[in-house]
Amino acid sequence: MNPVNYLYLAALLFTIGATGVLIRRNAIVVFMCIELMLNACNLAFVVFSRMHGNLDGQIIAFFTMVVAAAEVVVGLAIIVSLFRSRHSASVDDASLMKL
């Protein structure tokens, strides 16, 4: 097996995540799909790191993880505060910035 198959897997996971973001209306599930896309990117970075024989790709993947953690914290806080004011986690309901 050529390790390029990992890249195909990463592309497939990214596509599934992107489709999920378009299809789902529950804000939490949309967020999970975004996490899936980030993970797919990380896999691609790790495989690229192996391809090129240096660790720079892994460093980028590491930074992606840190950014993803920060993003999840802020995003979930936004979802919780939105839910408090609207009593719904559907992205369709949140069409206006104001309440």
Place this chain on the structure above:
Amino acid sequence: MTANLAAYSTSTGEAVQFWVLGTVAVIGALCTVFMRKAVHSALCLAGTMIVLAVFYLANGAYFLGIVQVVVYTGAIMMLFLFVVMLVGVTAADSLKETIKGQRWLALLCGLGFGILLFAGIGNASVQDFDGLAKANANGNVEGLAALIFTKYVFAFEITGALLITATIGAMVLTHRERTERARTQRELSEQRVREGKHVPPLPAPGVYARHNAVDIAGLLPDGTPSELTVSKTLRDRGQIRDVSADALKDLKALEQRAEERLERTKPEEASK
């Protein structure tokens, strides 16, 4: 020859692992997108992430593999589950489409995007693999540390600023200042009387015959279950058990048995 071959392909064990776990990862990702309940989506995503951690380990990223398990499946997915428990109880996805045909268009877009990505990878010349043997010679963690604290030290410091900002942001977003005094029990009861609805306490659940579990609605005099008797959380989750039909069925069976015992025949059979 062997070293040359190693640059182009992986061991059979890794190939088997890739095809087995890759299938699991794709199934987990699909379940994340297509499961109705947010909790199921979160669990499927956690499975996919664990599989990805194994792939990182297989690709020589030992540090990232462990970080993936600890940070992603350990911390981030727990945070997701926490918020799902807090918020997602009522958040069942409605299947009504707000934009007509949006779902099919989204699937089409996804398909097109996937084809684009696959074609891009297929056209790239990625036959030659260097492998991480040399880069990992002094240990994976040591190699990463040497890079982070020299070449990427500025990005690393920015990351610290980002984490602090995210922490403060989360605190600001979720913290709610109590601007007014909490109302006392007396004031609440006075308000109830003034509004004139539900002046006495709410009716208790499951007061009917044999059942006294909290998820069973109490029955009104006409035999229909009363939604008011069950906790709002259970109502929103749809976890109310309706025993009104059960009771009638039991009664019917009992009557039939009694009739059989008394050797009476049913009126419609007697009239035939």
